[in-house]
Amino acid sequence: MKKSLSQRVSLSVVGVIAAIFFGFPTYWMFTTSLKTPGEVLSPKYDLIPFSGTIDNFTSALTKPGFLTYLTNSLIVTVGAVLCALVAGVLAAAALARMRFRGRKGFLLLVLVAQLAPVEALFIPMYLLMKDAGLLNTLPSLLLVYFATTLPFTVWMLYGFINGIPYDLEEAAMIDGCSRAGAFRRVTLPLLAPGLVTTSVFSFITAWNEFLFALVFMRDQSKQTLPVWLSSFRTAFAVDWGGVMAASVIYAIPALVFFLIVQRKLVSGMTAGAVKG
């Protein structure tokens, strides 16, 4: 189908308008973070920052507690991802490479657990953590993020391991490798891209999590970045440049990781649709 010139121009115009709509908030976040307080509060109509100051970033980084919250977020997120990865690889290896009674049931459990609206469980989880004496400690959040990302991790890794031919492992075993040795030496290296993809997804989920962090961490110094950022009215006294700079710092890890797996996410999702 050939389109006329006017058709192509009007399509492009619509496309640019859509791009402005979706791009503007991100643009505004970055540019505000580069403005001086005077520019932020000036009544002048300015869509482009002039001074390009980085003062907001230094002031956000030196805000009392910022580094603590950043560290807290990193500990719970990275910890949960690592735990989920270890437990996930073990379970996925068993599911993909071995036949055993209860295998189907376990897979079904993993599938259903992914659909469970975990947010509805924050009350029993809060009481569970309280009974375990973990409330207000980082391990409580780490455990919850581990549990919520685990089913997804197992399912993804199961798919990835299945994609690696078993013959390679068999060949290694004939050459004298033990079963575990064959898996570790042959399959695990080939699994690397799958491990990266899976852990990035888990990372983003845990990095963004808000509800459990708000409920579990009653102590200000134990909070994570999203909770702290949401309470910026007190933290910053409406210093919008500072808020935007902190938001940028908080967004960067997620943005970077996201770019790594974006394509895989889409292809995975379309493949995951119900068939028929």
Place this chain on the structure above:
Amino acid sequence: MTTIKDVAVPAGSSPPAPPRVSPPSPRTLRARIGERTVPYLLILPALIAILVLLGWPTLQLVGISLRQLDLRELVTGQMVWIGFDNYTAALTDPEFWEITIRTLVFTAVIVITTLLVALFIALLMRHLNPVVRVLLQVTLVLAWATPVIATTTVFQWMFDQQYGILNKTLAQLGFESFIGYSWFSTGTSTLTVIGLLILWQAVPFVAFTLYAGLLGAPKEHYEAAGIDGASPWQTFWAVSWPAIRPILTMVTFLSVLWDFKVFGQVWAIRQGGPDGESTTLPIYLYLKGVAGSHFGAAAAIAMLMLLVLTLITARYVQLLVRSKEADIS
């Protein structure tokens, strides 16, 4: 999702090959028993984590919803069973119904708008020239990847009463009445801003997924439609629609699941205010439970919320499990 928020569903992969039977070789009985326990040892950590951290709380939720569990009972450790009193209390509370209906309407409006906008964007991407398409895709990816709370702060800044760019722009365009206009003074207006925020984050994922589906439609079909002189509308229904229908079902399900339980954005914007007018079910649950320490009453509301969610998604879950059975067995 929102943001990617939680990725809740398998990014399924190709159906796995059936596991091989372990090679037959003479073994001692002891070795064979050892071999048998290996898979159970391997799944043990994951199984324990799922059962203890997800399964047990689910059972607990049912139990707590049948108890009176306020701060006093929590401190003394008393078990006060009150049957279905928490449920009757919630169901006879007009506030509960008001909030439930608000949440359902809110979810429905966001899901439908998201799907329509995303479908429009996906079709647009298919027909755009490469330069504009890449520009649009970059902005979409950025919107998608920015964490929920970061986006929430940006929206608050854009909609700020005094210095927000929106009011400034409207004033610049001659709408003087918007100088100092507060977008968060009524529940409807607050929910509209929150809805826009959720929409902005949810559209990219849905649009990209639908776009991938559109690209998956066989090229020859489009060519055949062109030769037959089909109108764009006819081509859409005959060629594109069948290609995206299963994907559309999936993203509808996911959107309902995500939008119904949205907490972060609503809470961060105004904590359900002004005057509780933008309170949705998850906010209500938080206020009742953690802030108000009425754990029993909140658990009953959580159960009712789960019930509503199950009712509206049951059909899809059934289809999903059935279609994944091939992967499982």
